Amino acid sequence: MNVPNLEKFKKSYEEQLKKYQTIEKERENIVVNRQQLEAQLTQNNLVKTEMDLLEPGTNIFKLVGPTLIKQYLDESKNTVNKRLEYINDDINRCE
Numbered sequence: 001m002n003v004p005n006l007e008k009f010k011k012s013y014e015e016q017l018k019k020y021q022t023i024e025k026e027r028e029n030i031v032v033n034r035q036q037l038e039a040q041l042t043q044n045n046l047v048k049t050e051m052d053l054l055e056p057g058t059n060i061f062k063l064v065g066p067t068l069i070k071q072y073l074d075e076s077k078n079t080v081n082k083r084l085e086y087i088n089d090d091i092n093r094c095e
Helices: 003-053 073-094
Strands: 060-064 067-071
Touching: 003 073, 060 073, 067 073
Parallel strands: none
Antiparallel strands: 060 067
16 A cells, blocks of 8 residues: 555545544434433432322322422323323434
8 A cells, every 4th residue: 555545544534533433422322311311310210100009189289499399180180191202202303
């Protein structure tokens, strides 16, 4: 191999390496995001399961800053169901 071809090969190799490193960083970010979404999904499924055990008219409180605010059970269930939909949509996007 002569020197110009070697330089060309080296330059091409460095470009491909940079592309690979960029893609690898993107993949790592996606994996981290996916893990966070899975954790949120698990937590929200647990909340949904607990709410399904409650009887109608049960008092539900939402923590907003340092304050507990009373909410209706149906409203809370709808909020959790919407949150689960959003999380599942985000997981599908990650896939």
